[in-house]
Amino acid sequence: MPHHMINKQVAARAVERPDAVAVIDRGVAVDYRTLDAAAESAAADLARHGAGPGTFVAVRLPRGAHLVMTLLAVLKTGAAYAALDPRWPPDRVGLLLEALDPPVVAGPSGWNPFSHDLSEWAALGERPPPVDGTADDPACVFFTSGTTGVPKGVVSPHRATTRLFAAGGPLSFGPGTVMCQSSPAAWDAFNLELWGPLTTGGTVVVAPDDHLLPHVLHQLVTAHGVNTAWLTASLFNLFVDLEPDCFTGLGHVLTGGERLSPPHIGRFLRRFPETVLANGYGPVETCVFATYHPIVAADVDRPDGIPLGRPVPDTTIELIDGEIHIGGAGLALGYLGDPGATAERFRNALYRTGDLGLLDDDGVLHFRGRADRQVKIRGHRIEPSEIEAVTSGIGQVKQCVVVPVPGARPGTYEKLALFYTAPPGSGPAWLRSRLAAVLPPYAVPDTIRQVPSIPVTPNGKTDTRLLLSRL
Template sequence: MGVGLVHRAVAHRARTRPDALAVVDGSTRLDYATLDAAADAWAAGLTAAGADPGTLVPVLLPRSARLYVALLAVLKCGAGYAALDPRWPRERIESVLGQLGGPVLVTDSGETAEEASGKWFGPWPVWQPPSGFDEFANAAATHGASGFHAYDGPSDVPATVFFTSGTSGAPKGVVSPHAATTRLFTAEGPLAFGPGTVMLQAAPSSWDAFSLELWGTLTTGGTCVTAAEDYLLPDTLRELIDTCGVDTAWLTSSLFNLFTEIDPDCFRGLRGLYIGGERLSAAHVGQFLDAHPGTRLFNGYGPVESCVFATVHPITAADCAAEHGVPIGRPVPGTRVHVLDEAGRECPPGVTGELCVSGAGLALGYLGDPDLTAARFTAHPSSGIRLYRTGDHGLKDADGVLHFTGRTDRQVKIRGYRIEPEEIEAHAAELPGITHCVAVPVPGQLGNYDRLALFYTSAAETDEDPVLLRRSLSLRLPAHAVPDVVRRVRRLPVTANGKVDRSELLATLDG
């Protein structure tokens, strides 16, 4: 049996607790038996459409029960899925589809398969899932066997591809295996949700946080509750706590700060709240702990290359006064975090180095980019084990708790999204009228970056309209990567060593 397979863990729950509530999506309620039966039936259709073991299948559906079943069906085929955000610009979707080169696109466009196949990248074969679940509920009630034999091989095969910002301008695909997800939710770890847990699903499906919300729930026997709106608001969180019994949630630190400021009571009823994605605000954390002493608050840290979290820290009031901010904690099950100096040696406690991750959570690599894979996934100099070099700086204290201290490159987190300024610059440089440009993250009051500015020069005598330039970028980039400010300058100032003076550019924003 394929130990560590996502769909096998869900099927186990369907066998042992078939009537337990698995998914809530508005008026749609799926128990585990219905969820598994529907996924079996859809997997049979996908297999006939070419979704074979080892293939990568793009899925373009809005957040919904139908999306969850489609993803589970892809995994049952032995294929890996790439969940694409329908809000992405068409150019980005086409770029991603071109990289995947999969056998079929799963979508629900409301068109015929023939019409939909011509809408996207080339003559793409389309498979549209059925519209309802009643027939599968009946099959589940009679305990009918589907006859479909789900993939049952090793768990180190691709389960999903997460697309994130890339320095070349093209989205970067991170290929993650089943074991990277299932290792998170073992009984001895801080993410052992289990039956009775009711978790909010609000993250975009293209994020690895989506795996936390969906598979963290469904592989452990909990209930996944869908937030219908594209952007989570405090009122929505409050309503789903009150009406659906949501007791566990994940928020980026930016959203956590915002909710704490405008509606601190919206968290009432949660048993556990996971936050992260950026450095935490000690002031907001302290305010939350004072207001909600019965809610366990966790800081989760990890790059997408280690799927969701590499470390988790249960936050206490004392952490708000820590020298380097709220700690990022200790490794999750199946994961080790190494602090290495420039020579690749393990740093002693209290000494800062690069945070490198090893273990079952590591991605298989970057889709179609063996050079980048070889550069970022390397061998430990002494033990030879496979490492991912995060580019983050940090240290381990005398108690073995890890602390984040900064970055080694230009990559930043803004509103929880990983941003590569080079990606924005590459797209902007292709626009007519721009001769030189630089993307600069703008620091906020809390020490994080809260927006992105693009400064550019032009060969034309008249000003190009920055509004139009920003609109052009919105057709190429996902919404979170579109600069908040676009400004034309006569020149890009430089420092004494000839590098662009970003501080001088940021100073112009104060005017």
């Protein structure tokens, strides 16, 4: 199927529906005409600062209409953006900026989109230099956990995002789509929430808080007609437990990122039988979703759990020695500046996920666990080896091990525990502050314990069972 560039899709919608609402941010509506014209002027200014084809622009801005305009403007210059969470510690941001080598940084002490409101940007009437780009060009970079202690930058092309919303596919959003935008911009789920509606003529409603809460979701549904939302499995379960009425009015709820809880799914389906509830699966290297499964009541009683589903358009799934390999238009271009890691994980136009799976007789994919130590906790992909590498690099630490703490359901994890040895005076509070200066908040272990030694089993492996018994 033909593929498209994100910015050209948005521009086409601005021509078709100029007065339609594109973004609602804290109650203020921005139409497509204003958004696209503002992004054009901002792109012209960014180009004067060096943004253009072959460059990566770092963006450190809070979620909102100015962030949307800035990302669209970056794409209009022919550059790709890397959205860096403003809450990330400076040391981590410094590592990422070194990898990106951006010509310009949008954010604190850098290029400032807040110098004008969007209507003022639009009124400038500027245009960036013309760019001949294709859907295979880089659109964005997502930084994900790496085993060496250095985050890996996943370079995702335009086609990886736009292929998700192909007409006739399960995510065929359109002018009637009003989607809640609550994910951090650094996540690939942000592309679902933002570009899904904007490339198809829908509306993005920005949630006002850093962490979406049930009553906030309900307010957005009531005030702005939100009808589509994405929630990680952990957040979905929490909402079902705390305030299930917050889902009232939603027509399409997407969840995933971790194993789904059949009891929570069952409670939701009984309460909202008309709402489409779907499980989406896909690592960031394949951009948001590689498979999609509309959940039905019979799935709740399956002994093998809720299925991952069938491939989305222009996506292929292959099992090689039981490991899930993904191919197709969603595939990333590789890891930024790391040809070795790219060659290891991307082979023969397929991405090795490290996930184990099974395809049933109907061609539906099921999850069977991990082939390595990577875990998902509260929707975040975490490499315990990265945390161990960072911890080991702290002078006083002699030994350390990170142990995921199992959740109530098989195959799930509720938190991370870090055990370490160090001289007296190097207590858990000291180590937590050192880790918080380097790791994003979600990767700092919930529990940190100083121990006399790291125990081992008779065969010489870390005795994780004994360590967990000490919690």
